[in-house]
């Protein structure tokens with residue numbers, strides 16, 4: 486048997502179960518279009534909800550070099566501080582940068598709750614929140630999705646502002662006030678709330694721990710945690726995914742700052758996005774498709790047929806992959822359409838046309 490035979494066997498098993506994944510190359514030709522494996526497509530699966538990844542100011546901001554090490558070892562760069570100061574100006578509390586939302590969530594969940602703490606975590610929380618909790622010595626209490634009554638006497642409560650695979654906002658104001666609240670605003674940031682400050686801000690709340698990313702509506706990459714100064718201190722000293730990794734490269738920090746600056750004043754884009762969401766959701770309802778949620782993530786649960794439906798869309802020039810286990814539970818495979826402020830009405834109509842009646 487060859488040295489790699491065991492990996493081959495596992496790949497074959499995944500393929501037999503329809504779970505083998507492969508990356509495809511998309512060459513962007515505009516904020517909502519690209520060439521995928523040689524064919525032109527409308528992109529309906531990007532998290533670039535405000536089209537800022539294609540924004541000339543964001544792209545032109547990139548300059549400088551690699552961070553050369555952890556900020557604690559080889560020094561922070563002015564671009565890192567400038568970005569953290571801009572975040573503080575925006576959200577009113579200090580912030581600490583991370584290389585990705587995944588790493589931010591690992592740091593938050595593995596550092597804050599301690600042995601003996603009970604952490605109530607929504608059943609649909611993102612893998613990065615789950616993995617962070619797996620590194621924690623606290624007791625996990627997985628609570629039904631969007632159910633404030635199930636939280637009980639937990640010490641911490643972990644939620645997403647807008648759920649990435651179900652597209653809904655949990656009833657944030659109905660949860661008990663006692664637990665320290667950690668909210669991952671990855672998909673709400675830039676879109677919901679005043680100046681795009683997220684679902685919590687839209688509900689008039691300030692979570693104890695606020696996690697945000699720059700890689701979605703921000704149009705670049707990287708992430709941050711914002712909260713009280715004590716939180717930032719603790720993560721700086723104990724957050725392993727902050728300490729033991731090379732910091733964000735300067736070009737990315739500059740792009741993130743440009744994206745944040747654009748995003749704060751992008752009410753025009755937020756309005757266009759809301760109009761596009763309405764057009765797509767109304768069109769889907771007319772065609773008999775039932776979509777989850779109310780916002781710019783538009784999941785259609787179809788079960789087993791999700792990959793076939795995605796293939797049919799691609800045949801018609803629409804790129805929106807099917808989502809399958811382990812991202813969602815078996816039986817709940819879905820098509821996940823995402824809307825951008827930069828989709829034209831004609832593109833939204835084309836997506837509906839290709840999808841056709843349910």
Ligand SMILES: Cc1ncc(COP(=O)(O)O)c(C=O)c1O
Nearest residue numbers: 585586587611649669671698700
């Ligand atoms: C809810 C949520 N949190 C965190 C992340 C991770 O963010 P990043 O892509 O910056 O690692 C994602 C991204 O996929 C997400 O959907």
